[in-house]
Amino acid sequence: MSRLYWCEQAWLGGARVNSGVVLEVNGDRIRALTSGVLSPPAGSLRLSGLTIPALANAHSHAFHRALRGRTHNATGTFWTWRDLMYRTATSLDPDNYYRLARATFAEMALAGIGVVGEFHYLHHQPCGRPYANANEMGSAVVAAAQDAGIRLTLLDTVYLHGGIDPQTTDGYLPLGPEQVRFSDGDVGCWAGRVDELLAAVSSPTVRVGAAVHSVRAVDPTSIEAAAAWTRHHDAPLHVHASEQPAENQQCIALHGASPVEVILEAAGTGENVTLVHATHASDHDVALLAEAGAGCCLCPTTERDLADGVGPAETLANAGVGLCVGSDSHAVVDILEEARAVELDQRTSTLKRGVFDVVSLATMATSGGYRALGWEDGGTLAPGSLADFATVSLDSVRLAGTDAKNVLASVIYAATSADVTHLVVAGRPVVVDRTHTSVDVEAELSAAVSEVTAS
């Protein structure tokens, strides 16, 4: 059975926005698309404002949502922030993790996000022992995304070491007490567990991919094994890289090579690889990324919040590296804000405007992220594409005065997640008139956050 949506305006890719676009949705796909239809056909749902492909949140740590507003009491660095973050990680169990992730993913739905890449390393009990079902935490994430109505790529993460220390025998620190729950012991055990998860997941809106936490937490041999696993399963591989200068220094001290060099050398081919951050990547690193065909996920609101710095977005784009964005620590859940922040932070660092045009930013926020998460058919409005789309109202004070010529620019530069009115994922309406169809998001967020932060 088909369902019709009439979009007052829709962005179909490229610089133009079309008026009166009818999307015919069949199952989880867009079957047909017609422009220039002046009024809503009978039986169609009217989408006022600008309809765009659903936004893609390519890098998420769902549990960080509990930290929002709670890390600004003192001075510090990324590393002191990490101590706070670890404290929250320790308080999680499969039940409260499910509730927190479900509420967080539902907040993403309200923000027009159709797919999330969850960089998941909270695998085991706080003491490090596996749960009875070794994938109980991952299954909680899967259930959370399904119940929140959004598409998920679970990036199941290899995490083996407590950091780099060239003075030790193997070059790594042992896991700290808060880190033991992240580790499977070795990459073989990690792969065995993820194979079980893969076998258990059958939803058409869930993919299982892999992540390597970072060169701090995973040695090159294990990176190589994880990469082989992803090639075997045709799955995406995401890796934190060069978020902090200290990571670069430690990596060079141990390996005589930068994090990007170590990762790409170990991973072999790079077409399924997305490096997250690359804030302190060198020009040589960028050239290697481009040569490998790897992509890069920028998380500018987090990179601001954690004092990471501003990454080489212009250099990456000029080299042809595919870009996407993520809300990462969820200090903010607003992919429009991430997209404009990529450009705005380039403006403050290069003193030029228009480093990225609006279409490039909109592409990062949509198809760029879908592709990085292994959903090649998503993030575009076209016949055959996944039926994932979001509508942004043009009626608020933020967008008032927008005209047809600048509607996409206005949405990218002036809209916020508060302006998203509708979200359809896999053909199913998830947000209608700013309301989630199945989750009381504010109430569930309040309860879930309180539960894990009470002390």
Next chain:
Amino acid sequence: MSRLYWCEQAWLGGARVNSGVVLEVNGDRIRALTSGVLSPPAGSLRLSGLTIPALANAHSHAFHRALRGRTHNATGTFWTWRDLMYRTATSLDPDNYYRLARATFAEMALAGIGVVGEFHYLHHQPCGRPYANANEMGSAVVAAAQDAGIRLTLLDTVYLHGGIDPQTTDGYLPLGPEQVRFSDGDVGCWAGRVDELLAAVSSPTVRVGAAVHSVRAVDPTSIEAAAAWTRHHDAPLHVHASEQPAENQQCIALHGASPVEVILEAAGTGENVTLVHATHASDHDVALLAEAGAGCCLCPTTERDLADGVGPAETLANAGVGLCVGSDSHAVVDILEEARAVELDQRTSTLKRGVFDVVSLATMATSGGYRALGWEDGGTLAPGSLADFATVSLDSVRLAGTDAKNVLASVIYAATSADVTHLVVAGRPVVVDRTHTSVDVEAELSAAVSEVTAS
């Protein structure tokens, strides 16, 4: 007659937030304040969420609101953006300027802004000839703020030259065709006109102050005269300074001194002086500012948008320079966003967190701005203060999970103008339950922007 407001929570300055605060308002002042009142007294208006002093927007060009979303089609710099801005300036007359400013100020009211500093240089007809009433444009701004319900400091601006050119006889370019309407010919005529405006303005919510556009547009002798006018009238003096590297270079080429040096040398004492931007101020400039007792207004969302760069906010604060913020070009009207952007942009440039604590950011956004605009009694919740306050809801997904210990940090770092529910200015409710009491803001913005951008 008194009116009572019961605030579920209120920020009274300092790190603490109080619960159950009753504000007794008499006329335009807070008469009394009581904390710990568990439920709303009879006859009081209940303010759920966090009530803070009204936000201060210390730097505004109201007509730039028409440019929102319209300047991102091409690459460029501050200077190519300025060409677009001048085109809009040319389309304004007292009637459409009134409507645009009124709608823009009403958008500010919805964002919890109780006072605006309008840096006003659109004085005359496009050909440069004065209107029949030489203050017709300024009067339009005054009427717009009064009708929008917010407090105004009209910073009537001296603008005499078209830019610096050391090759010319006097060192300056003649005014360009779009600039002639900004100029009164000389600073004496400017002062005469502003004296008339001052005599004509009698509202207790309007102050007239002065601005010097910049060292590009005003010579030191005229700066000196404008500064003398402000001392005579006990009025604030605002000046754009060091927004762009080219301005510094030109100023040094002509005067052998930086913009800050030229301005402070000409202005004499600096206690009533606020420099706007100071993005490319040197350490020596900062020391001079501190010595003079001058303040600085940062406009980070505009400084991002116009590719100005990131200013030395930490150095300014460490030197003891008083800071405030402004939305300037109104790419965004959100003073909470400006405040957090001050800190976040320091984080990306210094790689440290907590350069500013939350109270410092909240102070910039409130009393810092009130003071810079000549309202010493505003921007605080205390007996005797101006009865200007705003309430931020804690109920949205953005703030869900906030607890009593981190409410101020959550509001500064996670709330947006969409979360402001109430605004009281001079004891009068201007925004109630997210609705402006007298302006249909979205409709008026749409109409006013369309009117001046149609071509």
